[in-house]
Amino acid sequence: MWRVVATPYATQFRHIAAMTSPVISLSHINFGPSHAPILEDISLELKAGHFMGIVGPNGAGKSTILSMLTGRLQPDSGHIDLFGECLKRFNRYRLLKNIGYLHQLHDYTPNLPLKVRDIVAMGLHDYAKPLWQGFSSTSHQYTDIIQALQYVEMEHLVDRDFRHLSGGQQQRVRLARALVRKPKLLLLDEPAAALDSKQQQKLYTLLRQLCDTQDIAIIMVEHDIAAITGHVDSVACLNRSIHHHAMKGEQIPEDVWHQMYGQHMHVIAHDTSCIGCHHD
Amino acid sequence: MIEFLQQFFTSPVMQDALPPALFIAVVASSMSVMILAHRLSFLTVGISHASLAGLGLAIAFSLPLLPTATAFCVAIALLLAALPKQRGISEDTGTGLLFAGSMALGIILVSQVSRNQVDLFGLLFGNILTVSTQEWYWLLLIGCIILFAFITMARAWWSIAFDPITAAASGLAVSPLRLLLYGTVGLSVVMCVKLAGIVLTTGLMVLPATCAWLWGRSLMSLWLLSMGFAIIGTFIGLLFSYSYDWPSGATIVLTLCIMFIMSWGIAWLTQRNK
Numbered sequence: 001m002w003r004v005v006a007t008p009y010a011t012q013f014r015h016i017a018a019m020t021s022p023v024i025s026l027s028h029i030n031f032g033p034s035h036a037p038i039l040e041d042i043s044l045e046l047k048a049g050h051f052m053g054i055v056g057p058n059g060a061g062k063s064t065i066l067s068m069l070t071g072r073l074q075p076d077s078g079h080i081d082l083f084g085e086c087l088k089r090f091n092r093y094r095l096l097k098n099i100g101y102l103h104q105l106h107d108y109t110p111n112l113p114l115k116v117r118d119i120v121a122m123g124l125h126d127y128a129k130p131l132w133q134g135f136s137s138t139s140h141q142y143t144d145i146i147q148a149l150q151y152v153e154m155e156h157l158v159d160r161d162f163r164h165l166s167g168g169q170q171q172r173v174r175l176a177r178a179l180v181r182k183p184k185l186l187l188l189d190e191p192a193a194a195l196d197s198k199q200q201q202k203l204y205t206l207l208r209q210l211c212d213t214q215d216i217a218i219i220m221v222e223h224d225i226a227a228i229t230g231h232v233d234s235v236a237c238l239n240r241s242i243h244h245h246a247m248k249g250e251q252i253p254e255d256v257w258h259q260m261y262g263q264h265m266h267v268i269a270h271d272t273s274c275i276g277c278h279h280d
Numbered sequence: 281m282i283e284f285l286q287q288f289f290t291s292p293v294m295q296d297a298l299p300p301a302l303f304i305a306v307v308a309s310s311m312s313v314m315i316l317a318h319r320l321s322f323l324t325v326g327i328s329h330a331s332l333a334g335l336g337l338a339i340a341f342s343l344p345l346l347p348t349a350t351a352f353c354v355a356i357a358l359l360l361a362a363l364p365k366q367r368g369i370s371e372d373t374g375t376g377l378l379f380a381g382s383m384a385l386g387i388i389l390v391s392q393v394s395r396n397q398v399d400l401f402g403l404l405f406g407n408i409l410t411v412s413t414q415e416w417y418w419l420l421l422i423g424c425i426i427l428f429a430f431i432t433m434a435r436a437w438w439s440i441a442f443d444p445i446t447a448a449a450s451g452l453a454v455s456p457l458r459l460l461l462y463g464t465v466g467l468s469v470v471m472c473v474k475l476a477g478i479v480l481t482t483g484l485m486v487l488p489a490t491c492a493w494l495w496g497r498s499l500m501s502l503w504l505l506s507m508g509f510a511i512i513g514t515f516i517g518l519l520f521s522y523s524y525d526w527p528s529g530a531t532i533v534l535t536l537c538i539m540f541i542m543s544w545g546i547a548w549l550t551q552r553n554k
Contacts, residue, residue, distance in 0.1 A: 070449035093451040101449035112317055112442055113497050119442070128436035128452060131500070161497065174446075181450065 021084035022047050023185050023217040024069065029078035031064060038064050040241040042078070048184065049215040051208060053228045056238035062221040063104065065238070066187045069219075070101050083184065097125055100178030104189040104221075114162045116154065116173050120145045123177035148180035149173075151206055167194040175203070179210075186210070188220040192227070204231040288522050293409050297528070300416050301408045301514050304475045305488075307423045309510030310430045311468040312489035313502050317441035320465060321486050323360060326375035327469040328481035330356040330382030335403055336389025346418045350470045356382060357466030361459050406477030406529030419474065422467050429464045437461050438499050475514075476529035483533035488513070491540045494547040513539050 024046040032038030039061045046052055054062050067073040068080060071092040080087040082095045100123070121127055124141055149155040152172040157165065162173065171194040178186060186207070192200040208231045210216045222228050225235060237244040237252060246252045288294055315324060334352025338345045356378055363374040390400065399407065411419070436457050440447045448454040465485075472481040488510035489502065496502030517532030 072445070072448055093453065096449060096451035099449065101446060103445050103449070110317070110319075110442060112438075113493065113502065114442065115497060118498055122439045122442065122447075123450065125451075127439060128433075130432045131434050131503075132431065177446070187449075 100183035309488035332386030361462035
C-alpha cells in the first residue's frame, strides 16, 4: 500500500526538483593525482537558458570538466548533479539522453561511407534501434534531422557524402548531430575551431538563440574571449581551479589573467562591452 | 554449360556443401562490414590463428571440435577487447602476442596426435566439402546468433566506429557493445575456419565488405552489397573448385580477390568518366 502511494509522489517530487534545480551543479570537484592535480575544488552552477563560456590556457582542465559531465571521467572527490539528480553509473545513460556533446578530438575521421543525414541521425535518441526499423524520409525523425541541419545551414547537403565535405562543413554537421536530440544541455569543446569568422559569429548567434528561445543551457570551451563575449551570459576563467567567474557586464581583473596565463602577458582592452577586458 | 551446372547441383558433395557455404558467406559478409568499420582485420588474423590452439585442445582431450574452438575463439576475442585498456598494451601488440602464443600452443598440441587423427590441411585451408550434419547444426546455431546480434546492434556498432566519444556521451554503452562486437567477431571466425581454414579466414572476413566499400553509401547498402559479393564469390568459387578439383576455401577467397580487383577497376573507370 505504501509503495503504491509513494511511487507517484516520488516521481512527482523528482520532476519538480528537476524543473527548479540547476541543470548542472558541480560541488568541490577534484581530479588527478594530489602532487599534480588537473582540477582543484571546482564548484559551479548552471541554470536553464544560461550560456557560459570557459576560457583558460592549454592543459587547464577545460575538456576534463566536459568529460566529467558526460560521465566519461569520474571525479576523485566532489559531487556532480545533472538535472537535479546525482550523476551515478546506474542513471548515467538516462541523464545523458538530455545532453548534446561536441568534443574537440576530430583529428581522425574514419573512412566510413556515410551521408550527412546518417551522421545527424546518430544523434537521435532511438538511432541504435534494430536494422529492420528504418529511418524513412517521411518519418518525424527525418523532419528533426532536416531541422537540425537548417540550424547550421547545411540542409542542402543532406545527401552528400560526409567525407567530401570541408573541415568547417563537417564541424557544422557534427553540431547538427548534437542539436538533433533536442538537448537540455549543450557541451561544446571549441566548436568554432574549424569555422571561418563569419560562420563563427553565426554559430554564437545560433547558440544564443537556443538559450533564449528553447531554454537550453550551454557550456562552451573557447580560447577567443573577445569573439564570444557579446553572446555569453558568463565566463569562467579556469586554470586547474576557477580563478574567476564573470557575469555579463562584469569585468575580469588583470591579475586573474596573470594567474591563468603568467606574468608575461599584456591585456589589451577591446571595448567596454568585452567581459574579458579591464577598463579604467 | 547447362549440363555442367546440372552435374554441380546434383552432386551429393555439393548438395551437402552449398547450403553451409552460402550460409557462412552471408554471416561472414555481414560481420565483414563491422570488421572494416572498426579496423579489426588484424584481429581476425589473430583469432583465426589462435583457433588452432582451440582445435588442438579439442583433439588432445577428445572434446567436440567446433564447440571447443568456438569457446576458445570467443575467449581470445574478449581477452583482446579487454587487454589494451587494462594493461596499456596496444591492440596490435596484444593481438600479435596472443596470436603467436596460441598458434605455438596449437602446433604443439596438434603435433602430439597421430596424422590419422587430424586433417591438418583441412584445418589450415578449410574443407567445407566434409561438413557433418552435427557440424552443420552447430554452424546454423552460431550463425543465427551472429546474424541476430548484427541486426540488433549494427547501428550502435556503426555509430561507435564513426565516433566512440560522442557515442559514449550520447548514452550508448560503448564498452559492453565493443565486447559484444569482439565476441561476435570471434564466433564468425570459427564459422569461416570451417569454410576457408585458419590461414584464409581473414580473406572471407574482409574481402566482401572491401568490395562493397567502393559502392555502398550507407550502412544498409554496404551490408546488402557485402552479402551479394560474398554469395556470388562463394558460388563461383565452389563452381571452379568442383570443376578443376581445387581446394574450395582457397578458390572462394581467390574469386573474392578477383571480384575486388574488377570492382575497383570499374569504380576507378566510373570516377574517371564523371
